[in-house]
Amino acid sequence: MxxxxxxxxxxxxxxxLFSFNARKVIRNIKTGKPENRTDQPAKRFATMLKVAFGQTKMAVRPVPFLLHLVVYLGFVIINLEVLExxxxxxxxxxxxxAGLGGFYNFLIGSFELLALGVWLACAVFLIRRNILKLKRFSGVEMKSWPRSDANYILITEILLMTAFLLMNAADSKLQALGEGHYVSAGAFPVSAYLQGLLPTFASSLILVERVCWWFHIVGIFAFLNYLPYSKHFHILFAFPNTYFSNLKPKGEFTDMASVTNEVKAMLDPSFVPAEIAPGKFGAKDVNDLSWINLMNAYTCTECGRCTSVCPANITGKLLSPRKIMMDTRDRLEEVGKNIDKHGADYQDGKSLLDDYVTREEIWACTSCNACTEACPINIDPLAIIVELRRFAVMEESIAPASINAMLGNVENNGAPWKYSPADRFNWAEEG
Structure with a gap:
């Protein structure tokens, strides 16, 4: 007892404890501006099945895809044993x-084969990160904690799978000895090879089996409560993130209701907007972003696929889409802690723009959408970059000289170039 x-x-x-921390994360996400993503539910559900469950976007890189698939299936299926x-x-x-008989033997045998697969996949991931040192896992944003975070999870997975297999190995030896309530049940295609490493006395075997049993379940609860502090929150958030992802064509910018209303009022003086225009254009801090942007930040896996295909980053510019997502999450966590300590109205004098993300970063972006295309769980770094740019241009009138020249030409000439509209077809006449 x-x-x-x-x-x-x-x-x-x-x-x-997990519920307490998860509520804080959800509270933080809700500090973002509202955005309706409830349209086309059937298409959204299909997207979630394809991208989150099917991991179709991971398949672009076959080797990590297969390794991740093994870990993913192992994590989901082996943890069915947690119910028992x-x-x-x-x-x-x-x-x-055990009363399920042959089907139970099939399940335990399958769990062991998956556990071996997870063990090997995690070992390969550790080698890729720490020995081969793949470039994708490096960068100015990948400081000590992000690097350690990935290693902690991989090592934990290896330890959990080791405990699971040793538990089964001890259990099967106790079954063979006819010890107590260790009824004959299960198939052990992997742990059978570990039995030679274990003691022969029943009391020692019981100790090994119980220690591994407790380590396995305590490890699972520890892993669960580690998620809110880790990039591995994507294990849970990947599903809502893909469901609520943007279904519009990539490259289609969002309209700003305030600007749309102003244009409609200019064209039709009798126009009355349905909603009051917001007091700020774009975003300077995280609470100016939408809740979708903030959920994206918590869902980021820090895999670096976005940064590895970013043309600005490849050519040596400061921009890293992964850093944009990590900075947004770090700033949101800081805002959340301020809410806990000082209340919702507290202002710490800091903001996402300038204190976390520099002007050089946002203007290095070419808006090509390579990062959003590459993300395996439909995160959209460009949406955040665009909002930060909108604030800089529309609220502060601060932009690089080339941008200001282009904006001036649009205002004066109706085109990005310095030529008068009357001279646009001069090239044709010269031909």
């Missing part, structure tokens, strides 16, 4: 689903 009580308290504490662990932990039973 003591172990059951400890298990129940651990479960309640783990779930409660939960029931055993609460009611003091052991392998409660």
């Amino acid at each position: 003591a172990s059951q009580l400890i298990f129940l308290l651990l479960t309640l504490a783990g779930v409660a 662990i939960m029931i055993d932990g609460i009611f003091g039973t052991h392998r409660i689903f």
Whole structure:
């Protein structure tokens, strides 16, 4: 009964702590401006199935795709066993689903093969990051914590899979010894090879089996509560993020209701806007962005695919789309902490633009949409860059000289060039 009580308290504490931290993240996301993304539900659901569940955009790079698929399937399927662990932990039973017979043997055998696949895939990922040092995993934004975060998760996955296989190895030896309630159940195609590493005495085997059992379930709860502090929150957020992703053609900029209303009022003096125009154009800080932009920031996996295809970054410019997303998330976390300490109206005198993202970064962007195309979970860094640019131009009238010259030409000549509209066809006459 003591172990059951400890298990129940651990479960309640783990779930409660995760719920507490998850609510804070959702609260932070809701500080963004409203944006309607509820249209075309069937198409949105299909997009989520294809991109989040099917991971179709990962397949562009076959090797990491296959490795990630193994980890993804292993994470989802192996954790089905958590249901059995939960029931055993609460009611003091052991392998409660053993009565399923041959199907149970098939499940446990499949779990072991997947566990081996996850172990090997995580080992390869560690080698790619720390020994091969792939360029995609480096950059000014990939400081000590982002690098360590990825390694922590990979090492944790390896330890969890090791504990799972050792638990099964000890369990199968205890079954062979006919020890206590260790009923004969399950197939062990992988852990059978680990039995030689284990002691032969029943008491020692029980200790190994119990330690690995507790390590496995405690590790899962620890992993769950680590997610809100990690880039691996994408495990949960990838699904709503792809569902609410932009369905419009890439490159189609969003309209600004305030500007649209102003133009309509100029064309039709009797026009009355349905909504009051916002007091600010574009975005200077995270609360000027939409909740979609903020959810994108929390969903970012820091994989670097966006930055690796960014033409500005490739040519040596300061811009890194991954850094834009990480900076947005870091600033949003800072705003959230300020809300917790000082209340919702507190102003710390800082902003996303200038304090996190520089002017040089936003103007280095070519608006080519390569980053949004490359993202495996439909994150849109360009949307944030455009909003920061809009603020700089429309609120501050601050832009690079070349941009200001272009804007002046549009205003005076109706085109980006310095020539008068009357001279536009001179080239044809000269021919």
